[in-house]
Amino acid sequence: MDWVEPSPIDSPAPLPDLHPLVAQTLLRRGLRTPEAAQAFLDPQAYSPAPAAQLPGLAAIADRLEAAILSHTPICVWGDFDADGQTSTTILVQTLQELHADVTFHIPVRENESHGVNLPHLQEVIDRGARIVLTCDTGISAHAATEYARSRGVDMLITDHHDLSETLPTAFAITDPKLLPEGHPLSSLSGSGVAYKLAEELYARFGRPAEAARQLDLATIGLVADLARLTGDARYLVQRGLDALRHTQRLGLQTIMQIAELAPANLTEEHIGFVLGPRLNALSRRADANQSVELLTTADPVRARVLATQLEGLNTQRQLLCNQVTQAAEAQLRLNPALLSMPVLVLGHPAWPGGVVGIVASRLVERYHKPAILFSTPAGGPAHGSARSVEGLNITAAISAQKEILLNFGGHPMAAGLALEADKLDEFRMRLSQTVTEMMSGIRKEKNLEIDGWLGLPEANLDLAEALEQLAPYGPGNEKLILATHALKIASVATIGRNKEHLKLSVSDENGNSSTVLWWNGSIDKDTLPEGRLDLAYNLRASDWRGAPQVQMEFVDFRSLAEQPVEVRGSRLEVIDYRNAPEPSQVLSTLREGHSILVWAEGEAKKQVDGQDRNGLAPADAFAIWTIPPSSQDLHLALDTVHPGIVYLFGVSAPIETPETFIARLSGLLKFAVTSRAGKVSLPALVAATAQRSITVQKGLEWLVNQGKIGIQAEKETELVVSYGTPRKDPAGASNLWAEIQSLLAETAAYREHFKRADKDALFL
Numbered sequence: 008m009d010w011v012e013p014s015p016i017d018s019p020a021p022l023p024d025l026h027p028l029v030a031q032t033l034l035r036r037g038l039r040t041p042e043a044a045q046a047f048l049d050p051q052a053y054s055p056a057p058a059a060q061l062p063g064l065a066a067i068a069d070r071l072e073a074a075i076l077s078h079t080p081i082c083v084w085g086d087f088d089a090d091g092q093t094s095t096t097i098l099v100q101t102l103q104e105l106h107a108d109v110t111f112h113i114p115v116r117e118n119e120s121h122g123v124n125l126p127h128l129q130e131v132i133d134r135g136a137r138i139v140l141t142c143d144t145g146i147s148a149h150a151a152t153e154y155a156r157s158r159g160v161d162m163l164i165t166d167h168h169d170l171s172e173t174l175p176t177a178f179a180i181t182d183p184k185l186l187p188e189g190h191p192l193s194s195l196s197g198s199g200v201a202y203k204l205a206e207e208l209y210a211r212f213g214r215p216a217e218a219a220r221q222l223d224l225a226t227i228g229l230v231a232d233l234a235r236l237t238g239d240a241r242y243l244v245q246r247g248l249d250a251l252r253h254t255q256r257l258g259l260q261t262i263m264q265i266a267e268l269a270p271a272n273l274t275e276e277h278i279g280f281v282l283g284p285r286l287n288a289l290s291r292r293a294d295a296n297q298s299v300e301l302l303t304t305a306d307p308v309r310a311r312v313l314a315t316q317l318e319g320l321n322t323q324r325q326l327l328c329n330q331v332t333q334a335a336e337a338q339l340r341l342n343p344a345l346l347s348m349p350v351l352v353l354g355h356p357a358w359p360g361g362v363v364g365i366v367a368s369r370l371v372e373r374y375h376k377p378a379i380l381f382s383t384p385a386g387g388p389a390h391g392s393a394r395s396v397e398g399l400n401i402t403a404a405i406s407a408q409k410e411i412l413l414n415f416g417g418h419p420m421a422a423g424l425a426l427e428a429d430k431l432d433e434f435r436m437r438l439s440q441t442v443t444e445m446m447s448g449i450r451k452e453k454n455l456e457i458d459g460w461l462g463l464p465e466a467n468l469d470l471a472e473a474l475e476q477l478a479p480y481g482p483g484n485e486k487l488i489l490a491t492h493a494l495k496i497a498s499v500a501t502i503g504r505n506k507e508h509l510k511l512s513v514s515d516e517n518g519n520s521s522t523v524l525w526w527n528g529s530i531d532k533d534t535l536p537e538g539r540l541d542l543a544y545n546l547r548a549s550d551w552r553g554a555p556q557v558q559m560e561f562v563d564f565r566s567l568a569e570q571p572v573e574v575r576g577s578r579l580e581v582i583d584y585r586n587a588p589e590p591s592q593v594l595s596t597l598r599e600g601h602s603i604l605v606w607a608e609g610e611a612k613k614q615v616d617g618q619d620r621n622g623l624a625p626a627d628a629f630a631i632w633t634i635p636p637s638s639q640d641l642h643l644a645l646d647t648v649h650p651g652i653v654y655l656f657g658v659s660a661p662i663e664t665p666e667t668f669i670a671r672l673s674g675l676l677k678f679a680v681t682s683r684a685g686k687v688s689l690p691a692l693v694a695a696t697a698q699r700s701i702t703v704q705k706g707l708e709w710l711v712n713q714g715k716i717g718i719q720a721e722k723e724t725e726l727v728v729s730y731g732t733p734r735k736d737p738a739g740a741s742n743l744w745a746e747i748q749s750l751l752a753e754t755a756a757y758r759e760h761f762k763r764a765d766k767d768a769l770f771l
Contacts, residue, residue, distance in 0.1 A: 009454045010454070010455050010457055010490070010541075010543070011454045011455065011456045013035075013456075013457055013458055013459055013460075016031045016034050016035065018034050018039060020034075021033055021034065021039055021040060021043070021044035022041055022044050022045065022048075026473035028474065029473055029474065031459070033047065035458075036484075048476055048477075050242050050246050055191070056190075056191040056192050056238070058203040058204065058206045058210075060186075060192055061183065061185075061186070061192055061200065061203055062180075062181060062185040062186065063179045063180045063182075063185070064181040064203065066178075066179035067140075067165065067179045067181055067204065068204065068208055068211065070138065070161060070178060070179060071102070071107070071138070071140070071163070071208060072208070072212075074107065074138050075105050075106065075107045075208075078107075079138060080109075080110070080135045080136050080137050081107055081109045081110070081137075081138045081139075082111065082112060082131045082138070083095055083099050083102070083111040083140050083141075083142060084111070084112050084113075084128075084131070084141045084142070084144065084145070085141070085142050085143060085144065086113065086114070086142070086143040087113050087114055087115070087121075087290035087295035089227060089232065089282075089287050090143050090196050090198050090228040090231055091113065091142065091143040091144065091228075091295070092286050092295050092298040092299070092302070093198040093201075093225065093227050093228035093286075093302070094142035094198045094200070095142055095143075095201075096224055096298065096299050096302045096303060097198060097201040097202055097205050097224050097225060098205065099111045100221070100303055101204075101205040101208055101209065105212055110131075110134075110136065111299060112131055113290075113294075113295045113299070114127065115295070115296075116295070116360065116361055117360065117361070120390065120414075120423070121144065121416060121423050122145070122147065122148055122151075122414070123141065123144065123148040125150060128151050128154060129154070132155065132158050132160050138160065138161045138163060139155055139161070139162050140163045140165070141162070141163070141165060141166065142165050142166075142197055142200070142201045143165075143167065143196070143197025143198070143200075144166055144168075144197075145162070145164035145165070145166050145180075146166040146168050146170060146171060146184075146416075147168075147171045148162070148175050149171075149173075151175070152176050152177045153175075153176065161177075162177040163177065163178055163180075164179070164181070164182075165180075165182075165200045165201060165204060166181075166182045166200070167182060167183050167184065167195055167196050167197050168417065168418060170182065170185070181200060181204075182200075183195045183199075183200065190238070192238065192239050193238070194234055194235035194236075194237050194240045194483065195229070195234065195239065195240055196228050197228060197232065198224060198225045198226075198227070198228025198229055198232070199225055199234065199239070201221075202218070202222070202243065205218050205221050206218040219250065222243065222247040222250040223251045223256065226243060226244050226246075226247025226248060226250065226251055227247075227251070227278055227282055227283060227286070229243060230275050230278040230279055230479070233481065233482050234482070235482045235483035236480070236481040236483045236484045237483040237484070240483075241479070241483070248274065248275065248479060251273055251278075252270050253270070257304060257305060257307055257310040258301040258304055258313065259282075259302065260310075261307075261311055261314035262282065262314045262317060263281075263282075265314050265315060265318050266281050266282075266318070268282075269550065272550040274478065274479065275480060276480075284321060284324070285320075285321045286298060287324075288317065288320040288321040289317055290361065291324055291362055292320040292323055292324055292359075293316075293320055297313060297316075301313040301314065301317070311738075316745075318749070319746075319748070322749045323749070323752065323753065323756070324361070324365075325505075326753045327361075327756075328366055328369075329505060329507075330760050331359070331363065331366045331380070332366050332370075333764075334357075334358070334764070334768060335366055337765050337767065337768030338353050340767070340768075348439045349376060349443050349446060350376060350435075351370055351374065351377070351378040351379070352378075352381075352438065353378075353379075353380050353381070354381030354382070354431055355381075355382070355383060356383050356385055358381070360382040360392075363380035363381065363390075363391065364392030364393075364421070364423075367379060367380045368394045370394075371396060372527070375396060376396060377394065377399055377442065378393070378394055379392065379393040379401075379438075381428075381431065383428045383431065388413055388426060388427055388428065389425065389426055389427070389428040389431055390423070390424075391423070391424050391425070392421070392422075392423055393405060393421060393424065394420065394421055395419065395421065395422075398446070399442065400445070401420065401422050402417040402418060402419060402422040403445070404438060404441045404442050405417075405422050405424055407438075408434055408437050408441070411426055411433060412424055412425065413426055413427070455488065455562070455563055456488065457488055457489070457490045457543065458488050458489060459489050460490050460491070461489055461490070461491055462491065462515070462519075463494070463514075463515045463519040463520075463521055464519050466491065466521060466544075466546055468555060468556065468557040470546060470557075471546045471547055471549075471558070474487060474546060474548075475547070475548050486545040486547075487545065488543055488545065489544055489545070489546055490542065490543045491515070491544075492541050493539045493541070493567060494513045494515055494539065494540055494541070494542050495514055495540075496512070496513055496535055496536075496537075497513065497514050497520065498512040499532060499535065501529050501532070504639070504701070505638065506639050506642065506643070507527050507529050507530075508525060508526050509528035509529055509532060510522060510523075510524060511523040511525060511561065521559055523544060523559045523560070523561050524558065524560050524561065525560075525561035526560065526561070536566040538566065538567060539566075539567040540564045540565060540567055541564065541567065542561075542563075542564050543562040543563040544561055545560040546559055546560075547560065579645075579650070579651070579652075580651065580652045580653070581652075581655055582652065582653070582654050583655045584654060585655055585657045587656070590656050590658060591615065593656075594630060594654075594656065597630070601628060602626070602627075602628065603628040603630050603654070604618060604630070604648060605632050606618060606619070606620070606623060606630065606631050606633065607619070607632040607633045608620065608633045608695075609633065609695065611633050612694075615632055617630075617633075619694035620640065620643075620693070620694050621691065621694050623644055623647045623648055624647070625647070626649075626650055627650060627652065628651070628652050628654070629645075629648045629650035629653050629654070630653075630654040631644075631653060631654070631655055631656060631657060632656045632658055633657075633658055633697060634657045634658065634659055634761045634762070635757075636698050636699045636702070636754040636757065636758070637699050637753070637754060637757050638769075639699075641770075655769075657761055659758060662755050662758075663696075663698070663754075663755075664751070665747050665751060668696065668702070668706060668747065668751060669706060669710070669747075672692065672703065672706045672707070672710070673710065673715070675692055675695055675696070676710070680728055685727045685728040685729055686726070686727055687726050687728060688725050688726070689703065689704070689724040698750075698754060699754060701750060702747065705743055705746050705747050705750060706747060707726075708743050709740055712735065712736040712743060713735065714735035716730060717729045
């Protein structure tokens with residue numbers, strides 16, 4: 008992409024005492040008066056729009072007010088993503104506090120999909136609901152509103168999605184899309200609309216100050232749904248972040264505690280990468296109705312149980328996302344013609360519908376073109392999630408194919424849809440033509456606009472803290488892109504649970520150095536040049552264990568050396584023996600006259616005279632006997648061995664339950680105590696159990712919390728184990744047990760995937 012230099016600014020700073028870069032940014036973003044700048048920076052100086060400016064909201068509030076006073080049964084009908092969950096909770100809690108007769112329903116993704124499902128609507132009405140109040144959904148629910156009317160039930164629709172050609176014949180409808188573009192309320196998400204309705208209802212009952220208790224939830228929904236942070240949306244998030252830092256909700260407190268998130272330092276990024284994904288995991292892997300209980304419970308035990316389940320579901324989601332991403336990349340490698348199309352359309356029967364949207368987003372980021380991923384289960388329709396690029400309204404593009412679709416709906420940047428599986432190829436071709444026509448004249452790769460050039464010493468904590476005045480960042484208020492000239496990469500390290508991120512150490516010509524984080528950069532690691540480069544990055548003030556620090560986040564680079572950039576390519580030859588009837592005999596034959604390094608762990612190590620992960624070394628021929636516990640461990644082994652040929656056996660390790668795993672680990676520790684004075688190394692335990700390092704660490708922590716062992720660390724990975732320690736922490740042990748169960752389930756799922764995955768896809 009082309010880098011665009013920052014335009015010169017001649018106007019004076021809109022406010023005194025601002026850092027020059029902050030002042031320039033405000034001016035470039037059109038905030039030229041002191042009043043506009045102050046209202047942007049300080050929510051106390053901003054005047055929010057009255058809730059009644061949302062078209063139709065007053066009529067909805069009128070009907071709800073009457074229903075509250077008459078105890079008419081109301082059902083709040085939400086959606087299952089984070090925005091829908093928070094919207095539902097805001098309205099349910101508000102109506103409960105105003106003494107309404109209220110129930111709620113959030114569709115179960117796997118059974119109902121988005122929207123107002125007729126069979127379940129019938130059940131809601133049969134149970135007595137006389138008013139159905141939607142949130143974050145309903146703007147296209149024509150059939151549902153007609154059915155409700157036939158039953159004498161009033162449909163009240165609050166939504167924020169794009170308007171259909173005709174609106175449903177509901178009792179009343181409110182949607183920010185009914186407002187002119189640029190109105191302060193026009194960028195609200197579902198939770199933002201729910202908050203404004205709650206604000207109106209509290210005011211009508213003489214309790215206006217109580218609406219602020221819902222700001223924490225509104226903020227999660229707004230940020231997680233990528234609302235444009237302009238006008239009231241920005242104002243609500245500014246106030247809501249402070250509310251989140253001091254939230255009294257036990258559910259949110261517990262989620263943050265388990266995720267090791269310090270509330271006092273919470274930013275919009277923690278919502279986007281920690282809180283939002285966890286709530287979304289509930290809908291992708293289970294029933295999102297539980298979120299209302301989690302976000303409203305006053306029972307600490309129940310909050311802990313639900314939050315722990317949420318953490319486990321999020322871990323499962325991460326594993327599934329990685330597996331589907333690898334499988335999607337494999338499809339593109341096997342069929343390069345798909346990459347030549349203007350939109351990526353992929354599908355597979357085994358892909359869970361709950362994660363295809365996340366993977367579609369990853370493909371958009373990777374290939375800079377719109378992507379739609381489908382789950383295509385046998386015997387049923389294909390359900391897909393679409394993600395787009397700037398300049399292409401993906402919902403409009405999908406709408407052009409509506410005669411072959413079962414349903415669809417969404418935003419310009421994201422959509423959901425369903426069609427018969429046998430129409431997938433036709434849909435791909437038709438959509439590609441539509442996207443080509445819509446994208447004609449639109450620059451496919453946008454420019455990178457640099458906000459300022461800095462010397463490396465200038466990219467410091469003082470500047471980062473000054474720039475935080477411009478936060479919260481997001482659509483409509485993007486993070487600043489800064490750049491530094493002529494840097495050299497001193498070292499590159501892979502980090503993260505799945506080694507998906509990179510930590511770069513960069514230095515300038517004067518010997519100054521800094522650390523740069525490249526999120527999800529491992530796939531492009533080999534594109535980094537050896538010579539000097541210009542580096543573009545974001546700068547944030549961060550906090551690590553209570554210590555403030557500056558965080559540089561990679562955006563782009565351009566090489567200053569006149570040499571081609573090498574792109575990752577695979578010359579690895581993989582020979583598949585996973586289904587060989589006599590694998591031991593095959594391995595024995597391969598070894599005749601050849602030197603082969605065999606990777607085997609647990610009991611299999613002695614059986615095939617193999618090496619565990621601690622004994623691996625460079626070798627031309629590499630046999631993978633035991634299925635690794637994770638993709639990360641597989642790639643670490645490959646990085647160590649650097650083979651030219653891999654013989655793939657993949658013999659299953661025993662499926663461990665928490666009980667069998669702890670028993671095996673305890674046996675190894677007992678041997679260490681009785682035979683080695685308690686000395687044992689963590690890598691040896693990991694290899695002997697054939698599990699991931701994190702799993703063994705959690706197992707050791709559980710044994711300590713149970714009071715069964717004591718541990719002293721001699722070195723980083725060398726331990727001394729003893730018995731008879733008095734320490735016990737039953738609550739901590741309970742949480743660790745849930746983590747162990749989740750980690751073992753991840754490993755079991757990966758090993759099942761390893762058995763049947765395409766042999767080449769495993770090594771992407």
